[in-house]
Amino acid sequence: MSHPAAAPKRSGRAPWTLRRRLVLTVVGLLALVSIVIGAVSVAILRGSLVDRLDVQLASAAGRSGSVIGGDGDNDNRGFFIAPTADAILRGPAQPPGLLALVFDGSTITTGYTDNESGAIRTLEPRQVQLLADHIKQSTPVTVDLEGSLGQYRVVAETSRTGTLYLVGLPLSGVNSTATQLAAIIAFVSLAGILLVAALAAWIVRFALRPLQRVTETASRVASLPLDRGEVSLVDRVPEADTDARTEVGRVGLALNRMLDHVDLALETRQASERKVRQFVSDASHELRTPLASIRGYSELTRRSGQELPPDAMHALGRIESESIRMTGLVEDLLLLARLDEGRELELEPVDLTRLLVDAVSDAHAAGRDHVWNLDLPEDPIQAIGDPARLHQVLANLLANARVHTPAGTTVTVALAAENDRAIVTVRDDGPGIPEELQTTLFERFARGDTSRSRDSSRGGTGSTGLGLAIVQAVVVALHGDVTVSSEPGRTEFRVSLPLA
Ligand SMILES: Nc1ncnc2c1ncn2[C@@H]1O[C@H](COP(=O)(O)OP(=O)(O)OP(=O)(O)O)[C@@H](O)[C@H]1O
Ligand SMILES: [Mg+2]
Incomplete structure (x- = not known):
């Protein structure tokens, strides 16, 4: 039986781990929330700053109206003040950066106070054109004057004397405050996101640790050779990771239940295997005595010297030889049963050189x-x-090598030491082992068709198919291994054993 395969190799890009996915989701959501909060905050701040600017603009417009409309102080002093932009800009208590445009019916005058020097400058024709589009605007609007002036909040009015005029205040202050706030929010959010990412990575790793432990338990169990021998599944997911109130706990609990179940099944299998082995061992043992009697009596009768008909003599000979064969079979079965039970063989240094000389x-x-x-x-x-x-x-x-090959076959037995192993090879140049038999060669009662027909009653060898099973069981019990390679003309069995 083949061992359960390791995790299958998958091609393509590696998928994201749960940990990475969770951390990236948290970071992504946080970034989204930060962007929304930042954008709303900046918009609200800018809105309220623009409202305040509009109030200033309204009062500046009022004052300007007085200046060019001939009211107030100017009027009292009896001057006539020409309705020009310059007059508005030089008017009393006008805010810095004020921009003005006056249309007295025939000519347009424009100007603005330079924020830094306080000097009054005129607008370029292109900018005048941009403003002239808004000369009918009675509520404040934003106009982009391009160049160094930038955005202005402007409002148009008509003076008491009927002169159309327009005043504006720069939005640069509002814009720079809003930009500053946006930068601060972005910086704080970025720092917050980095911190949250680090924390999330740590927390998720911590939270997934139980899952790691469950995986480790499953892997340890998966690496056990459950298909043979006495194995007990003592490994379980730790108690702490089997709390059914948590998701990972449920996985751990399910795995433990499965392990209990498998353990029980294994125990049952082992018990039934033990019983079968015990039965074979007992049965073979019990068969030895009657077999010895049959053999003894037939031999005794044959040699008693009494005259027996030739047929009876032949039958007695057959009884004797078959009982000898059966004794061998029973001994083989008993040996296999004992090797299965794991009864310790005697382990001592064995002179392989001598052993080979004797066997050959x-x-x-x-x-x-x-x-x-x-x-x-x-x-x-x-x-x-x-x-x-x-x-x-x-x-x-x-x-x-003798029985399954024709006469004249050369059999070579070799011995060598390789690293810390003794290697014995038995090679023959016979017809080889059929390919379909090679996979099951070392299994009990596995034999070739030709061997099957070699029934001893027809003068054959009485092949049973236990020989190689015994070879393997013994060699494995001695911590060695046996392999075969066979093709027509070359069959080689290779036994490796630990050196003394
Ligand atoms: N050297 C070989 N050349 C060709 N076939 C072989 C060789 N050794 C084994 N086989 C084949 O492998 C089969 C299994 O061998 P195994 O020794 O287990 O059983 P067996 O020889 O048939 O019976 P037993 O050894 O129990 O009397 C044989 O029946 C034979 O077909
Ligand atoms: Mg054999």
């Missing part, structure tokens, strides 16, 4: 039709393992 000479004796080669290093190599089981591993591999 046994194989040579059993398979005279094959060519046996042994490739040993100069120095003896010792591995950590159980001598009897390791002998069985080699015997199984050599038996396969």
Whole structure:
């Protein structure tokens, strides 16, 4: 069974994290609110400043009317004052920066007091034209006079003597106050936004920490090999992160419930596996005694010296050989059951060189039709393992190389030390293992079709498909591993074991 995959790799631009999204949303909303508040404040301030300017303008217009209308002081002194812009600007108590335009029916006179020097200057024709458009304006309006003069608030009146005149006051003061306020608001907002961004980033990180812990628990559990062996799921999301009143708490709680559930299921599976293993182990154990009796009695009868018909002799021989085969099968099953139970093998230094020499000479004796080669290093190599089981591993591999290949096949057994591992390879130049069998080769009762037909009753070897399962179970229990590579003409089993 394959292990659950790690997080799948995704292509394209990385999406925004929740943290980044939350922080940017807060910052964006705050910026929006700041802009609205700033804009409204500046507009209100400017409006009220313009209103005040309009009041000043109205009184300046009143005074101007008196000057050119022949009222008041001038009149009393008996002067005649020509209705000109200059007269208005030189009139009493006029505010600085005042602008005036007078149309006495035939000529237009204009002028304004320079804010800095106080001198009176005339307007350019283009500016006069701009003002003349508003000569009928009885309520204050804003006119842009362009150039250095800028915006003015102007209002037109008619004097008592019927002279049309227009006065204006500069908006520059109002505008600069409004600009200043806008700058201050922008600066304060920016500082506030930066502060809020930093705080939000910190708070969101803090708030998402429980989620991080839940993720860590899930990842730890996900990395456990749950598909085999005895595993208990003790890992849980910490109590503090399982408060159902919070969103993250609900996730944590759900994960813990799921883990409880999976743990229970695992326990049930393990219990049933244990039972099956126990049954196989007990059954094989119980079968040994009757099998030994069958074998003993048939052998005894065969050798009793009494005259038996040839048929009976043959049957007795078959009973004996089959009981021997069955004993081997039962022993294999018992060994597998015990390895499954995780019963410790004896771990001691084993001289692999000796072991190989013995195993190959046994194989040579059993398979005279094959060519046996042994490739040993100069120095003896010792591995950590159980001598009897390791002998069985080699015997199984050599038996396969003998049984599943035709006569004349060359089998080469080699030993080498690589890093801290001892490597044993069993290679033959036989027909190879069918590809579809290779994936399940080390599973119990997995065998090739040709092996299946080799029924011992028909004089075959009585292949059961347990040999390689035992090889793998033993090697894994000894903290080693076994791999196979096979193609027609070259089949190689490679066993690696920890060096002594
Ligand atoms: N060297 C080899 N060359 C060709 N086929 C092989 C070789 N070794 C194993 N096989 C194939 O792999 C199958 C499984 O081998 P395994 O040793 O597990 O079982 P078996 O030899 O059939 O039975 P058992 O070993 O239990 O008597 C064999 O049936 C055979 O088809
Ligand atoms: Mg075999």
